[in-house]
Structure formats: structure tokens, C-alpha cells
Amino acid sequence: xxxxxxxxxxxxxxxxxxxxxxxxxPAALRRLxxxxxxxxxxxxxxxxxxxxxxxxxYRAGDLEQRYPALAVEEDFLVNYGFVPRxxxxxxxxxxxxxxxxxxxxxxxxxxxxFVRQRGVAHPREVDAHFDHGTVGNWFGGxxxxxxxxLDGLHYRGLxxxxxxxxxxxxxxxxxxxxxxxxxxxxxxxxDTLADLILQTYAPLPAPGLNQLLxxxxxxxxxxxxxxxxxxxxxxxxxxxxxxxxxxxxxWPEGEDPARCRRHEPERVCLLAPFDPVVWxxxxxxxxxxxxxxxxxxxxxxQRQRGHYALPLLWRDQVIGWANVKVAxxxxxxxxxxxxxxxxxxxxxxxxxxxxxxxHHFLGxx
Numbered sequence: 494x495x496x497x498x499x500x501x502x503x504x505x506x507x508x509x510x511x512x513x514x515x516x517x518x519p520a521a522l523r524r525l526x527x528x529x530x531x532x533x534x535x536x537x538x539x540x541x542x543x544x545x546x547x548x549x550x551y552r553a554g555d556l557e558q559r560y561p562a563l564a565v566e567e568d569f570l571v572n573y574g575f576v577p578r579x580x581x582x583x584x585x586x587x588x589x590x591x592x593x594x595x596x597x598x599x600x601x602x603x604x605x606x607f608v609r610q611r612g613v614a615h616p617r618e619v620d621a622h623f624d625h626g627t628v629g630n631w632f633g634g635x636x637x638x639x640x641x642x643l644d645g646l647h648y649r650g651l652x653x654x655x656x657x658x659x660x661x662x663x664x665x666x667x668x669x670x671x672x673x674x675x676x677x678x679x680x681x682x683x684d685t686l687a688d689l690i691l692q693t694y695a696p697l698p699a700p701g702l703n704q705l706l707x708x709x710x711x712x713x714x715x716x717x718x719x720x721x722x723x724x725x726x727x728x729x730x731x732x733x734x735x736x737x738x739x740x741x742x743x744w745p746e747g748e749d750p751a752r753c754r755r756h757e758p759e760r761v762c763l764l765a766p767f768d769p770v771v772w773x774x775x776x777x778x779x780x781x782x783x784x785x786x787x788x789x790x791x792x793x794x795q796r797q798r799g800h801y802a803l804p805l806l807w808r809d810q811v812i813g814w815a816n817v818k819v820a821x822x823x824x825x826x827x828x829x830x831x832x833x834x835x836x837x838x839x840x841x842x843x844x845x846x847x848x849x850x851x852h853h854f855l856g857x858x
Contacts, residue, residue: 535801542765585650
């Protein structure tokens, strides 16, 4: 009889497969599959904080700078982020979250025609050309209607992000596929997208799989939400897996958590809040025995870890967190620990090395 798989082996497998040896940016994007994006800088954007561990000599902003030459697109998968171009083609035509009336569609077509004429358009150019006013947004404020139209056209697959300037998305028309192309089989497309999600977040416990499929079918491909049960059943049938402590886990074909190599033992890594290693909060708590929450949008008085707490990985344990600011060209970290700071001198050396890497990544001189 084979030896039962242990939670410790799943944890080491998660670290080894996700925190692979640093490589080139295109290779890292292929291995990750999907990189979630977030606009906050604390001290850098989440996508940059994710990539810095996996790309040699990565600097904050490299993804944005090199994006036009990479085989990725900004789009919504399970969240907003960077999706392989081939996978992004499977997301469209996408059913919109909100239906536009005829008047709104007339405005949208005019914006679409304007972007086509410009080739690549900045939102301020669209706003200067049209007098659309403002609309209410989800957090109770007001947003320029032209910005909402650009976002809506992008979500519907009619525009794409061509590049960014100073963090602002510049749009171009997304050309549709050839009319002669065979229509995509929804179940085949969903299998491909589910495999991409597994590639990014494995090993996945069953609740995490359910959550990610709900996000995919809620925002990534809502036109196929009625195929959720069939997609889940097909995924569970074709993916390797095992039951550990009463919970079913899944991972990609060809991987074996029982045989994975140990994660680099003497390294500290400050991880982004949306890093694949920590994204699944249920899995995080199973692996490391404490709950991590992203508190940037929580009122300051109610925060337990801080505004933008970065989980602190030491060896194969997440033992605490760090909030990192930059003041006068220097890093100002505030550290917290679940229990207590390790007394091992090797930890102090590894932590200093991580701050040196972060200093270089931020280009602080």
C-alpha cells in the first residue's frame, strides 16, 4: 500500500512548484499561468511583488514596461490580471455584467470608433473628445463616464490594453477572430481555463477549487455559468489528487507532491497579498496555522496586521508579516510575528538579504 500523503508534503510541494528558480520574465509568466494585478503600491504593485521572486534581476515596473512585447493580455480571469494571450481568446465574446441600453451603446460605439481612428488612445483623449459627464461607481463616488465606457468595452472584449503610461491603461481596438474560424466548444474552453487555474494555484483543496471556479464563471466567462457542474465534474475526473485529513486535494498531471524537492531552506521571502502561495486563505491556514487577511480596505482602527501586510516566509513556514514603506529613499519595515521572532542568526542574515533584494527591486540606489 502506498504511504498516505501528508499535509506537510502538500505545503512543500506548493512552495517548490510556485517559488521556482528565478528565470526570464516570459518563462516566469508561462510557468505562473496567471498573475493577479492590483493598483496599490505598498511598496510596489502586487504583480511586481509576485514576479520579483521568480524573475532574475526583476525591477518594479518591468512588467508594465515590457508588456507590449509579451504574450499576455490584461483581462479578467478569476480576478483582474495578466492572462496568456491564447487563454484570453477563450474568454470572449463575454457576457457583460451590466446591460447597456441603446443610448449607452450609441456612446460606446462612438468611443470604439474614436479609439480605432487613434490606433491607441489615452482615457484623457477620450474624455476631451466626448462630453459624457460622470457616473456613480461601486464605492459611492463618481467616475468619468468615458472611463466607464472604456472599461466596459474592454470587459466585453471590444478593446484591449495596448500599454500603460504612468500606470494608466491605454486602449486599442481588439480585433475579433476570423469569421471562418470554428466556434469554440464551451466545455473544451472551460477545461483549458480550469487547467490554467490549477497550474497557477495548485495544489488546490476542494473548497479552493470551488471558489476559483465560481470566480471564473462569475466574472471571467459568465456566459458559461450554467456549465459549472459539468466543468467541476470533468476537472475532478481528470486531475490527479488525494484525500488528506478528510479533504480532497488536486494538482496537475505529471506532478507528485510526495516526491517534490524541499523548498530553499535558508531564505526569507516577503510575499504579495495575491501571490499564488498565499492566495487561497483556507489553504494558508491549513498550511501555517493562522489566518491571513488583506486589510488595505479595512478601516485603520480595525486592522490586525496592517495596511498592506506581506506574509513573511522563512524556510517553509510563514511566521509573520511585514508592512514596508519607503521614506527618504530608504526602506522602513514594520515586522510582526505570529509567535516570536526566530532567535536563529541565520534568520537575521536571511531577512537582511531579503531587504537588500527588495531595495534593489525598488531601485533605491
